[in-house]
Amino acid sequence: xxxxxxxxxxxxxxxxxxxxxxxxxxxxxxxxxxxxxxxxxxxxxxxxxxxxxxxxxxxxxxxxxxxxxxxxxxxxxxxxxxxxxxxxxxxxxxxxxxxxxxxxxxxxxxxxxxxxxxxxxxxxxxxxxxxxxxxxxxxxxxxxxxxxxxxxxxxxxxxxxxxxxxxxxxxxxxxxxxxxxxxxxxxxxxxxxxxxxxxxxxxxxxxxxxxxxxxxxxxxxxxxxxxxxxxxxxxxxxxxxx
Amino acid sequence: xxxxxxxxxxxxxxxxxxxxxxxxxxxxxxxxxxxxxxxxxxxxxxxxxxxxxxxxxxxxxxxxxxxxxxxxxxxxxxxxxxxxxxxxxxxxxxxxxxxxxxxxxxxxxxxxxxxxxxxxxxxxxxxxxxxxxxxxxxxxxxxxxxxxxxxxxxxxxxxxxxxxxxxxxxxxxxxxxxxxxxxxxxxxxxxxxxxxxxxxxxxxxxxxxxxxxxxxxxxxxxxxxxxxxxxxxxxxxxxxxx
Numbered sequence: 001x002x003x004x005x006x007x008x009x010x011x012x013x014x015x016x017x018x019x020x021x022x023x024x025x026x027x028x029x030x031x032x033x034x035x036x037x038x039x040x041x042x043x044x045x046x047x048x049x050x051x052x053x054x055x056x057x058x059x060x061x062x063x064x065x066x067x068x069x070x071x072x073x074x075x076x077x078x079x080x081x082x083x084x085x086x087x088x089x090x091x092x093x094x095x096x097x098x099x100x101x102x103x104x105x106x107x108x109x110x111x112x113x114x115x116x117x118x119x120x121x122x123x124x125x126x127x128x129x130x131x132x133x134x135x136x137x138x139x140x141x142x143x144x145x146x147x148x149x150x151x152x153x154x155x156x157x158x159x160x161x162x163x164x165x166x167x168x169x170x171x172x173x174x175x176x177x178x179x180x181x182x183x184x185x186x187x188x189x190x191x192x193x194x195x196x197x198x199x200x201x202x203x204x205x206x207x208x209x210x211x212x213x214x215x216x217x218x219x220x221x222x223x224x225x226x227x228x229x230x231x232x233x234x235x236x237x238x239x240x241x242x
Numbered sequence: 243x244x245x246x247x248x249x250x251x252x253x254x255x256x257x258x259x260x261x262x263x264x265x266x267x268x269x270x271x272x273x274x275x276x277x278x279x280x281x282x283x284x285x286x287x288x289x290x291x292x293x294x295x296x297x298x299x300x301x302x303x304x305x306x307x308x309x310x311x312x313x314x315x316x317x318x319x320x321x322x323x324x325x326x327x328x329x330x331x332x333x334x335x336x337x338x339x340x341x342x343x344x345x346x347x348x349x350x351x352x353x354x355x356x357x358x359x360x361x362x363x364x365x366x367x368x369x370x371x372x373x374x375x376x377x378x379x380x381x382x383x384x385x386x387x388x389x390x391x392x393x394x395x396x397x398x399x400x401x402x403x404x405x406x407x408x409x410x411x412x413x414x415x416x417x418x419x420x421x422x423x424x425x426x427x428x429x430x431x432x433x434x435x436x437x438x439x440x441x442x443x444x445x446x447x448x449x450x451x452x453x454x455x456x457x458x459x460x461x462x463x464x465x466x467x468x469x470x471x472x473x474x475x476x477x478x479x480x481x482x483x484x
Contacts, residue, residue: 063468070465074333081323091316094333098340178431185427189420223312226305 015080019089022072023148026093026100029065030145032058033100036107037141037204041134044114044197045127052118055111062104069097085218092218096148099207099214103141106200106207113193113200124187125180126194129173133201136166140208147212153219157236159212161229166205173198257322261331264314265390268335268342271307272387274300275342275349279383279446282352283376286439287369291360297353304346311339327460334460338390341449341456345383348442348449355435355442366429367422368436371415375443378408382450389454395461399478401454403471408447415440 036055043052073094076082082090117123140159147156177195181188216224216236224232278297285294315336318324324332359365382401389398419437423430458466458478466474 060468067465067467074329077319077333078325078329083320087316087320091319091336095340098337178434181423182427182430185424185430188424188427188430192420223309225309226302 015082015086018072018076018080019082019086022069022076022093023089025065025069025072026096027145027149029062029069029097029100030141030148032062032065033103033107034138034141034145036062036104037110037134037138040107040110040114041130041138041201043111044117044194045131045134047114047118047122049115049118052111052114056108059104059108062101066097066101070094073097085221088218088221092148092214096211096214099210103204103207106204109200110197113197117190117193120190120193123190123194124184126173126177126191126198129169129177130194130197130201133166133169133173133198133205136162136169137201137205137208140166140205141211144208144211144215147215148218151215151219153216153236156212156215156219157233160209160216160224160232163205163209164229166202170198170202170205257324257328260314260318260322261324261328264311264318264335265331267307267311267314268338269387269391271304271311271339271342272383272390274304274307275345276380276383276387278304278346278349279352279376279380282349282356283372283380283443285353286356286359286436287373287376289356289360289364291357294353294356294360298350301346301350304343308339308343312336315339327463330460330463334390334456338453338456341452345446345449348446351442352439355439359432359435362432362435365432365436366426368415368419368433368440371411371418372436372439372443375408375411375415375440375447378404378411379443379447379450382408382447383453386450386453386457389457390460393457393461395458395478398454398457398461399475402451402458402466402474405447405451406471408444412440412444412447 036058039051040055042048043055073090076090080086140162143155144159146152147159174195177191177198181191213224213232216222216232220235220238222235224235227235278300281293282297284290285297315332318332322328382404385397386401388394389401416437419433419440423433455466455474458464458474462477462480464477466477469477
């Protein structure tokens with residue numbers, strides 16, 4: 001028979017295993033979403049409608065992962081009544097999963113644009129920008145997830161900071177494409193497909209930033225949403241909490 | 243002195259008051275966000291840059307409300323360890339608040355477009371569509387919040403169903419505006435401002451639908467995300483849970 005101490009120990013081991021499991025599910029979902037972003041961008045640039053179709057089909061799987069992780073989080077909240085850093089872990093996971101699912105949605109939208117472009121013929125401009133900004137936001141997603149895996153607030157901070165660069169490059173690309181459309185109105189519909197894809201990439205950057213902010217909340221215990229990059233940096237480079 | 247029963251009763255009264263309070267804060271935030279959507283649309287249609295500026299300034303207040311409600315939810319989770327429908331209430335609130343904040347963001351984006359349009363001169367087309375879709379999504383936000391206030395899953399279902407209509411009308415409006423731009427390339431930049439505003443309105447509809455889905459989860463105990471409208475209707479028109 002177990003005495004009380006070993007029972008407590010046993011429960012806490014099981015609890016830790018559950019936390020570890022839900023975290024690993026989040027990271028697995030993140031890995032799949034990251035691949036979706038990559039494949040969506042490739043399908044657009046290489047006019048590969050087969051690959052674009054695959055991206056669209058895998059979206060269901062991502063949605064299912066979201067539902068499962070959500071259920072795990074609710075179960076842990078109801079049964080384990082976590083506190084302090086355990087509670088922050090569950091909150092960060094249940095919010096990150098929303099952002100990951102939206103990244104999957106945006107990847108699916110890019111894949112739809114890729115399919116439209118194979119139908120309407122390729123756009124005269126914008127592919128360089130899609131590749132470039134696509135690489136940037138994929139890296140943001142990857143690093144936000146790495147930061148989650150390693151509880152690395154510094155890395156998360158750098159992801160949040162990088163979002164500004166992406167926003168700036170997105171705006172520059174947009175201005176150039178609008179100018180191009182004015183010069184060649186027959187290309188409007190095709191160029192707009194590229195613009196919508198760029199818009200989705202910019203949104204993916206925003207979601208990666210949200211995940212990064214949740215990592216900072218998880219590690220440092222401070223909500224850094226909407227406080228601006230300067231104060232965010234101070235929070236990260238200050239101390240840590242429990 | 244209180245005996246144990248009256249203490250339990252006292253605690254549960256206080257707990258109910260806390261739940262009621264955080265729910266009322268969510269609804270207050272919702273009311274402000276609804277007004278933001280209305281003012282943003284009006285500022286664009288009436289070329290009122292003063293009103294647009296107000297919309298942008300109030301965004302900070304909405305962000306602050308999000309932070310406060312988030313904090314309340316975490317505090318309740320940590321101290322009260324809610325279960326069953328109380329837990330679902332906290333989860334629904336802490337997720338709805340994310341959607342409300344994003345609706346506020348989209349309203350701010352519309353206000354930015356309104357300001358650009360007062361600078362560049364008004365667009366030759368699209369105002370009728372902005373007014374029309376603007377009215378539709380504002381009604382969606384309003385009804386999603388009413389459904390939250392009254393725990394009304396049927397009303398929430400109708401909001402989720404209505405999102406399809408908005409998406410269809412958005413696509414029709416977009417097609418017409420693209421055709422117009424091809425005929426009059428000098429209008430591209432101005433028409434694009436209207437297109438971005440319409441896009442934001444369509445996103446607001448998506449967020450209202452998300453909130454409606456959370457109301458169904460709250461009232462019926464079932465996660466109805468991604469299950470499609472037919473199954474969602476079955477869930478709502480089936481039974482209710484605790």
